[in-house]
Amino acid sequence: NAGVTQTPKFQVLKTGQSMTLQCAQDMNHNSMYWYRQDPGMGLRLIYYSASEGTTDKGEVPNGYNVSRLNKREFSLRLESAAPSQTSVYFCASSVRFSTDTQYFGPGTRLTVL
Amino acid sequence: AQKITQTQPGMFVQEKEAVTLDCTYDTSDQSYGLFWYKQPSSGEMIFLIYQGSYDEQNATEGRYSLNFQKARKSANLVISASQLGDSAMYFCAMREGANQGGKLIFGQGTELSVKP
Numbered sequence: 001n002a003g004v005t006q007t008p009k010f011q012v013l014k015t016g017q018s019m020t021l022q023c024a025q026d027m028n029h030n031s032m033y034w035y036r037q038d039p040g041m042g043l044r045l046i047y048y049s050a051s052e053g054t055t056d057k058g059e060v061p062n063g064y065n066v067s068r069l070n071k072r073e074f075s076l077r078l079e080s081a082a083p084s085q086t087s088v089y090f091c092a093s094s095v096r097f098s099t100d101t102q103y104f105g106p107g108t109r110l111t112v113l
Numbered sequence: 114a115q116k117i118t119q120t121q122p123g124m125f126v127q128e129k130e131a132v133t134l135d136c137t138y139d140t141s142d143q144s145y146g147l148f149w150y151k152q153p154s155s156g157e158m159i160f161l162i163y164q165g166s167y168d169e170q171n172a173t174e175g176r177y178s179l180n181f182q183k184a185r186k187s188a189n190l191v192i193s194a195s196q197l198g199d200s201a202m203y204f205c206a207m208r209e210g211a212n213q214g215g216k217l218i219f220g221q222g223t224e225l226s227v228k229p
Binding site: 033035040041042043044045048058059088090092101103104105106107109 | 117148150156159163216221
């Protein structure tokens with residue numbers, strides 16, 4: 001039982017490049033989330049998917065897009081990376097949207113030069 | 114305004130002693146949830162404990178307990194019998210009512226160092 005997995009673990013991009021961060025969960029959870037963590041700060045929500053087929057913006061969505069590919073997978077895309085997007089990105093999932101504990105993946109450390 | 118405030122950027126505790134990590138929150142919702150997560154140096158976020166706003170008893174999970182004082186809007190984490198492996202960042206987080214969705218709001222964290 002792997003829980004929440006994320007790929008890649010590390011990535012270095014040049015300004016303007018694009019990339020997709022992958023997230024998958026094997027816990028049959030309905031809701032999935034993407035957060036970013038900047039140095040010395042707590043996590044901030046980028047986008048979330050309350051259930052398969054729906055996505056919504058969180059606190060800091062600018063510069064990102066998401067796709068809920070199926071119940072298991074939720075990807076985060078940076079279309080044109082900027083240095084301000086240098087951060088650690090966490091994916092999380094929960095059984096239900098409003099009432100359950102979120103369980104986190106190991107994170108992706110992204111550097112944009 | 115900060116919704117979650119953790120006023121202790123860093124804390125030290127001697128091994129085997131208890132330590133309290135402070136967390137205050139701000140919400141006008143009657144229904145909300147409070148969480149504590151641990152982030153070791155390896156970077157993952159580990160769920161520790163949860164307290165619902167309507168729960169009458171303080172939550173406990175092994176050596177972790179949550180000192181919930183609703184009127185004071187505080188949700189302090191108490192770690193009993195500290196171990197070297199408890200050295201990590203600790204984050205308090207809040208999920209507001211159903212109308213706010215499932216998103217968590219995090220504090221800035223407290224770095225705990227356990228001394229042998």
